[in-house]
Amino acid sequence: MSKPSHEKWYAKLIDVALPVFATLAALVVGAVMLLLLNVNPIEAYAALWEGAFGSQNALAETLVKATPLLLVGLGICISFRGDVINIGGEGQMIVGAIIGTQVGLRMVDSPGWLVVPLALLAGFAGGALWGGIPGFLKAYFNVNEILSTVMMNAIAVQLMTFLLRGPMIDPAQAELASKIPQTARLMENFRLPRWIPTRLHLGALIAVVLAVLVYILLWRTTWGYRIRSVGQNPDASAYAGIKVKNYIVLALVLSGAFAGLAGVMQVYGVNYRMITDGSGSGFTGRAGFNGIVAALFGQLHPLGTIPASILFGALLVGANKMQRVVQVPSALVIALNGLVVVFVVSSEIWRRKRQRRRLAAEMALQKGAPGESDGSEAAHYGGEVD
Amino acid sequence: MISDLFSMTVLVGILASGIRLATPYLYAAIGETFGQRSGVLNLGVEGQMLLGAFTAFYVAIQTGNLWLGVLSAMIVGAVMGLAMAFVTVNLQAVQGISGIGFYLFGLGLSDLLFQRVLGTVETVKGFPKINLPVLSDLPIVGEIFFQQNILVYIAFALVPLAWFVLKKTTLGLKIRAVGENPEAADSLGVSVARIRYLTIILGGTLSGIAGASLSIALLNVFQQNMTSGLGFIAVALVYFGAWRPFGVLGGALLFSLVNSLQLWVQVLGIPIPSDIAVMMPYILTILVLVISVSRVRAPSALTKPFKREE
Numbered sequence: 001m002s003k004p005s006h007e008k009w010y011a012k013l014i015d016v017a018l019p020v021f022a023t024l025a026a027l028v029v030g031a032v033m034l035l036l037l038n039v040n041p042i043e044a045y046a047a048l049w050e051g052a053f054g055s056q057n058a059l060a061e062t063l064v065k066a067t068p069l070l071l072v073g074l075g076i077c078i079s080f081r082g083d084v085i086n087i088g089g090e091g092q093m094i095v096g097a098i099i100g101t102q103v104g105l106r107m108v109d110s111p112g113w114l115v116v117p118l119a120l121l122a123g124f125a126g127g128a129l130w131g132g133i134p135g136f137l138k139a140y141f142n143v144n145e146i147l148s149t150v151m152m153n154a155i156a157v158q159l160m161t162f163l164l165r166g167p168m169i170d171p172a173q174a175e176l177a178s179k180i181p182q183t184a185r186l187m188e189n190f191r192l193p194r195w196i197p198t199r200l201h202l203g204a205l206i207a208v209v210l211a212v213l214v215y216i217l218l219w220r221t222t223w224g225y226r227i228r229s230v231g232q233n234p235d236a237s238a239y240a241g242i243k244v245k246n247y248i249v250l251a252l253v254l255s256g257a258f259a260g261l262a263g264v265m266q267v268y269g270v271n272y273r274m275i276t277d278g279s280g281s282g283f284t285g286r287a288g289f290n291g292i293v294a295a296l297f298g299q300l301h302p303l304g305t306i307p308a309s310i311l312f313g314a315l316l317v318g319a320n321k322m323q324r325v326v327q328v329p330s331a332l333v334i335a336l337n338g339l340v341v342v343f344v345v346s347s348e349i350w351r352r353k354r355q356r357r358r359l360a361a362e363m364a365l366q367k368g369a370p371g372e373s374d375g376s377e378a379a380h381y382g383g384e385v386d
Numbered sequence: 387m388i389s390d391l392f393s394m395t396v397l398v399g400i401l402a403s404g405i406r407l408a409t410p411y412l413y414a415a416i417g418e419t420f421g422q423r424s425g426v427l428n429l430g431v432e433g434q435m436l437l438g439a440f441t442a443f444y445v446a447i448q449t450g451n452l453w454l455g456v457l458s459a460m461i462v463g464a465v466m467g468l469a470m471a472f473v474t475v476n477l478q479a480v481q482g483i484s485g486i487g488f489y490l491f492g493l494g495l496s497d498l499l500f501q502r503v504l505g506t507v508e509t510v511k512g513f514p515k516i517n518l519p520v521l522s523d524l525p526i527v528g529e530i531f532f533q534q535n536i537l538v539y540i541a542f543a544l545v546p547l548a549w550f551v552l553k554k555t556t557l558g559l560k561i562r563a564v565g566e567n568p569e570a571a572d573s574l575g576v577s578v579a580r581i582r583y584l585t586i587i588l589g590g591t592l593s594g595i596a597g598a599s600l601s602i603a604l605l606n607v608f609q610q611n612m613t614s615g616l617g618f619i620a621v622a623l624v625y626f627g628a629w630r631p632f633g634v635l636g637g638a639l640l641f642s643l644v645n646s647l648q649l650w651v652q653v654l655g656i657p658i659p660s661d662i663a664v665m666m667p668y669i670l671t672i673l674v675l676v677i678s679v680s681r682v683r684a685p686s687a688l689t690k691p692f693k694r695e696e
Contacts, residue, residue: 033495037502085482087429143675144684146429146482147625150618151668158668162661280614292486329501331610335494338433341487342469345479352478 011354018350019297022343023311030336034328044326051321052314058321060198064270066313068093068262068284070207072291073298073305074214075131075258080300081218082251083231088134088149089259089288090281091156092127096260097267097283098163099126101274104186104267105168112189119190120264127260128253130156135252139245145252153288157280164276181282182275192269201269210258214302227251259288286334290316293337296344312337394526400650401530404643405538406604410435410596410613411638412541414620415627416548417592419634422624423552424585425565425687426474429485431593432617433492434466438597440496443608444503446510452602456537459598460591466492467590471583478691489617497610504608512606513537537595537603544592548631561585565685568692578692593617619671626674628682637674641667 031041052062072089079086100123107115134148164181173180192201218224229237230247238244263284267274276282294312298304315337319330414431421428438459446455470488473479513535522532552558563571564581572578596617601608619641627633648663 033498037498085480087482087486137672137676141676143672144625146427147622147675148672150615151622151672154615154618154668155665158661158665162659162665165661166659279611281611289486289490292483293490296483329498331494331497331501333494335491335498338487338490338492338494341490342473342479342484345484345487346473346477348479349477 018347019344023340025343026336026339029339039326039328044322044328047322047325048318052318057198060200061317062314063204064199065316066309067204067207068287069291069294069312070309071262072259072287073295073309074302075255076292076295077300077302079251079255081231082227084251085146086149086255087146088152089291090284091153092130092256092259093263093284093288094156094160095130096123096127097263097274100264101183101267104190115190123260123264124257128257131256132253135249139248183273185273191272203265203269211302211306293341398529400646404646407642407645408638409538409541409599411620413592413596415623415634416544417589418621418624420585421589423565424561424582425685426582426586427481427689428589429482430488431620432613433489434463434590434593435597435613435617436496437492438463438594439601440499440608442598443601446602452513455602456598459594463590463594464587467587471586475579475582481689509607510602513603535603537599545631545635565687568687622671626671628678
C-alpha cells in the first residue's frame with residue numbers, strides 16, 4: 001500500500017491503546033463508585049492486584065479463570081468477524097460440558113488417553129450443535145441470532161438443571177436431602193494434567209495453541225477469508241460467488257464449538273464433575289459473557305484475546321481477594337466489565353473515522369495515480385484487513 | 387394429582403397469577419417496542435430492570451413510600467437510557483454489544499449495592515391488591531382480572547396507550563419514520579437523534595418500572611440477579627409481537643401463563659420436572675421467530691446508526 005508510513009504506525013499504536021484507555025476509564029469510574037461506598041479505591045485495587053498476581057498460586061488461578069474466557073473469546077473472534085453476534089456462549093458452554101461429561105461418565109472402563117480427547121471433542125461438537133442451530137435459523141430463516149442465542153442460553157440452563165437434578169445426578173447426592181445439582185466425580189485418570197500444587201491445567205496451554213490456530217484459520221485459509229468477507233460485505237461476497245448462508249452457519253458453529261470446549265474443560269480440568277449452584281451462571285461463572293468482553297478488548301484478534309483474557313481472569317480472581325480484604329463485593333468487577341464493553345465499543349467511532357479518512361485519502365490518491373489502491377472496505381469492527 | 391390442575395379454584399389461580407406475572411414483561415417490552423420502532427435495539431433492558439428493582443426496593447424501605455420507590459426506579463432507568471442513547475446515537479456504537487455492556491453494568495452494580503447497602507434479603511410490604519368496584523365482584527373474571535395491584539392495571543393500560551401513540555399520533559409517525567427510513571425523515575426535518583433519545587430514555591424509564599414491579603409489587607424482595615433473564619425475554623417479545631403493542635401483550639401473556647402454570651404445578655406437588663416446563667416458552671419463542679420473520683418485517687433501520695451525509 002502506498003500510504004505514508006508514519007500515519008500507519010501511530011494509528012496502530014492508538015488502536016492497541018484504545019482498549020487500555022477504556023479499561024483505565026472503567027477503573028476510574030469504579031474508583032468513584034468505591035469512594036461513594038466509603039471504600040479507599042487504592043486499597044481495593046491493591047487487594048485486587050495482590051489477589052490476581054501476588055503469588056504463584058494467585059497467578060495460576062488467574063490463568064485458570066482466563067482459560068474459558070480465551071476459548072469463548074476465540075469463538076467470538078470468529079463469529080463477530082463474520083458479523084454474526086453470538087451471545088450464546090453460556091448455553092454453548094453448558095451443552096458442550098453436558099455432552100463431554102457424558103463421555104467420561106459412560107466410558108469408565110476405557111483408558112484416559114482415549115476418553116479425555118474424546119470428551120474434549122464431544123464438548124467441541126456439543127457447542128457446535130448449540131451454536132449451529134441459531135446459525136442455521138439465521139442463514140435460512142433470517143432469525144435474529146442475538147435473540148435466538150439468548151433463548152438457547154435459557155434453554156440450556158433449564159436442560160442443565162433438569163439433568164443435574166435428575167438423570168445425571170451424582171448417585172450419592174440422589175440419596176441425600178441436599179440434592180446438590182452435580183454429576184458423579186470423573187475417574188482420576190480422566191483428569192487433565194495439572195501443574196501441582198496449583199490448579200493450572202493443560203487446558204490453558206491448549207487454549208493458547210488454539211488461539212494461534214484460529215489466527216491461522218482467519219487470516220491464512222479460504223474459510224477464514226470467506227467468513228471475514230461475508231462479515232464485511234455479504235452482498236459483494238455473494239456476488240463473488242461465496243455461499244453466504246454456509247459461512248454464516250460456519251461462523252456460529254465454530255463460535256459455539258470453542259465455547260463448548262471451554263465448558264467441557266471446566267469439567268475435566270477444574271471441577272472434575274459438572275456442578276452448578278442452581279442459578280443460570282452457576283456452572284459457567286458467566287464466562288460466556290465475559291469471553292465477549294475479552295474478545296472485544298483483544299480487538300477481535302485471536303492473539304490479542306490472549307492477554308485480554310488474562311486481564312479479565314485477573315479481575316475475576318482479584319475480586320475475591322478484594323472482597324475479603326476491603327469487603328467490596330466481587331460484583332464490582334462485573335459492573336467494571338460492563339463498562340469496559342461500553343467504552344470499547346464506543347471508542348470504535350475513532351477507528352471508523354480514521355478508516356473513512358484513509359479510504360478518502362486512498363481514493364484521492366487513486367485519482368492522481370491510478371491503480372494503487374487495494375480498495376478494501378472499512379472494516380466493521382477493529383483490525384486491519386490484511 | 388394432575389386432575390387437581392383442573393379444579394376451578396386452581397384454574398382461576400393460575401390465570402390470575404398469569405395476569406399478574408405479565409406485568410414486568412409488559413413494561414419492559416412496551417418500552418423496548420418504542421426503541422426498536424425508532425431503529426434502536428436496546429439489549430441492556432435486563433440491567434436497567436435490575437437497577438430499577440434495587441432502587442425501588444431501597445427507596446421504599448427507607449422512606450416507606452412505594453410511589454417514591456417507583457419514581458426513583460424511573461429516574462435510574464431514564465439515566466441508564468440516556469447513557470445508552472449517547473453511546474448508540476452519538477458514538478454510533480454497535481447496539482447489540484453495547485447493550486450487553488449495560489446489562490453487565492446493571493447486573494454488577496445492583497448486586498454490589500445490594501450487598502453493601504442492604505446485606506441481607508429483606509421483604510417490603512408492596513403495593514396492595516385493589517379490588518375494582520363492581521368489576522371485581524364478577525364471578526371468575528373478577529378474580530382473574532380485577533383483584534390486582536395498581537402496577538398491574540397500569541401495565542395493561544399501557545398496551546392500548548402505546549398502540550395509540552405509535553399508530554395515531556404525529557409523534558408515533560415520526561418514531562416509525564425514523565425507524566424505517568431515517569434519511570427521509572431527516573430530510574423532512576425530523577430530528578433522528580432527538581426521536582431516538584426520546585424512545586431510548588422512555589424505554590429505560592419503563593424498564594425501571596418493570597424492575598420496580600418485581601421488587602415492590604410482585605415479589606416484594608430484592609435479590610441478586612432477581613430478573614434472571616426476564617429482560618432478555620422482554621426484548622424477544624418485541625420480535626415475537628412483530629413490533630406491535632398488542633402482539634407484545636400476547637407474547638407476554640404466553641410467557642407469564644406458562645410461568646404461572648409451572649409455579650402451580652410445583653405448589654400442588656405434581657411430579658412434572660419444572661425445568662422442562664420453563665423451557666417451553668423459550669422454544670416456542672424461537673419457533674414463533676422462525677414463522678413470523680418470514681411474514682413480518684423488522685423496522686428497516688433497526689440496529690443501524692444514523693449518520694447524516696454531508
